[in-house]
Amino acid sequence: MSEVFELRQYTLHRGRRDDLIALFERAFMDGQEAAGMGLPGQFRDLDDPDRFVWFRSFPDMERRREALTQFYSGPIWKAHRDEANATMIDWKDVLLLRLADPRVPFPSRLDASVLHVTIYELDGPASGVPLPLLQTEHAENSYPALPVRSGENVGVTLSREALELPVPVVQRLRLEPTSKSRLR
Numbered sequence: 001m002s003e004v005f006e007l008r009q010y011t012l013h014r015g016r017r018d019d020l021i022a023l024f025e026r027a028f029m030d031g032q033e034a035a036g037m038g039l040p041g042q043f044r045d046l047d048d049p050d051r052f053v054w055f056r057s058f059p060d061m062e063r064r065r066e067a068l069t070q071f072y073s074g075p076i077w078k079a080h081r082d083e084a085n086a087t088m089i090d091w092k093d094v095l096l097l098r099l100a101d102p103r104v105p106f107p108s109r110l111d112a113s114v115l116h117v118t119i120y121e122l123d124g125p126a127s128g129v130p131l132p133l134l135q136t137e138h139a140e141n142s143y144p145a146l147p148v149r150s151g152e153n154v155g156v157t158l159s160r161e162a163l164e165l166p167v168p169v170v171q172r173l174r175l176e177p178t179s180k181s182r183l184r
Contacts, residue, residue, distance in 0.1 A: 005057045010052045013050070037067045065143050116158070
């Protein structure tokens with residue numbers, strides 16, 4: 001099974017985004033990575049001042065379950081969860097994704113000050129659409145304590161500029177990397 005990604009979008013209480021980003025970068029990044037998660041990017045949504053968007057990755061669905069169990073039952077989350085949760089209105093907007101083509105890796109850099117993420121509705125496999133990086137992972141959620149969106153079949157592109165593809169758009173995001181985001 002190939003690498004699994006989460007595209008997580010949090011709706012935050014008004015004016016609390018920078019509070020969550022500071023906490024995330026100070027307290028959560030190292031602990032998640034130590035538990036076996038990859039953190040390729042964290043972002044401010046340029047069109048919504050109360051949205052924090054981030055990607056998280058795992059080698060496969062079983063390792064996802066193990067890593068999430070370790071982190072969310074561990075001391076770092078327990079010490080800071082109330083502070084984190086106080087910033088959030090909704091944390092359940094999560095797409096579970098995988099590489100559309102395992103030969104094309106998730107980028108480590110885009111050399112862009114703005115990352116354009118476009119989510120497209122797909123009728124079939126993403127291979128019929130030019131340039132998708134990620135597509136829906138249809139495996140059962142291996143960690144049900146953190147819900148993921150279901151019943152969707154999407155492709156996701158990441159680019160330096162907005163792309164137009166011949167498929168219906170679900171969502172467009174213009175994202176600014178946070179100070180510790182690896183993807184920029």
